Amino acid sequence: MNTRHLASGSAAALAAALFLSACGTGTGSSGDDTSKSGGGNEVISSYAPGEREQVHGISGKTLDGKPLDLADYKGHVVVVNLWGSNCGPCRGEAPNLVKVAKETEAEGVRFVGINTRDPSREAAIRFEEEYGVPYPSLYDQMGRIVLKLPRGSVNPQAIPSTIVLDPDGRLAARALAPLSERDLRRVLRPLIAENKRA
Template sequence: MKRPYVPFLAALAFAVALVGVIAFSGSSPGTPAGYHRNKDGTLTIENASRPVSPAFMGADVDGRPIQLSDFAGKTVVVNAWSSRCEPCRKEIPDLVRYHRKMEKQGVVVLGINRDQFADEARGFAQEFDMPYPSVLDPGGKQFFALPKGLLSTQGLPVTLVVDARGRIAATASGPVSEGRLEGLVAAARAS
């Protein structure tokens, strides 16, 4: 006697097992091994799977040369922003507080500014009393060197956390709070 429901039950059991594995691992389908995307879009990367960060280099809002390697040995929060981005305006006070609180503990912020003109970026930095530098990147080219799949959006703001060895450990799309920053940096410092 044929049992037509046996193949159906086998397929159902497989689907439930697959969903369980995905839920347990914290990753979504298509996410590379060692990458864990949370429900809020935050991505954390296991130590062994972390890609090397791009150099993030150029002139800052005052025309001085700046690059990621200036912060070698530190955990760096790289935040892409624009003075015309409303979510950026909302998150900058948290980034400023976080930078001031964590700088002596080896964690710094490096901005990547997407404004067309340096004057706009400089005015914004002064308005928010930003104590950290920002690389001018009006064309958004700094992020072209990122490996595929690290960001879930192309909009601003975007935040990456680079570990002390210069590897990308976490990313977040959208505004970040101090609490979210603490989680991203904790993931980057875990080894």
């Protein structure tokens, strides 16, 4: 009986911790090659080519109802940003993502959003209009698409988070906190160089 109460208490504590971490900053998992940038709270992990895990099955409908499949972006470096319209840190990083998306498009970089756990498409569309987001976002109200990302790559309960795929569709980097322009470029630079050499 005591064991059952302890288990219930632990589950409640875990649920509370996950709730509190939502829309906050995350930390890298143990064992990752994680670098913390100076002057900010971004936590970025990069993976060597031999350590990269393939990302499969990320598809669905965009905010405007069009089909989108990440598999169609093969051959490009792809930045996938998880966000919500009611998330303050997501609003803080949005201009950085928009600027870098525009500046790196000619170098073969593509951006895709995953709008997760937003109560309505309308709120998410207003967010994109407000920040002039030039790239599509999958609408993932129930968080099901996010759960298809490689296990441990992101915390499904915490946004914003960002993963970066190499041109072969493999997980090359991740950030579990809002990204600055500088840090986003720092993650993308070696992947763009890799793609040019290929």
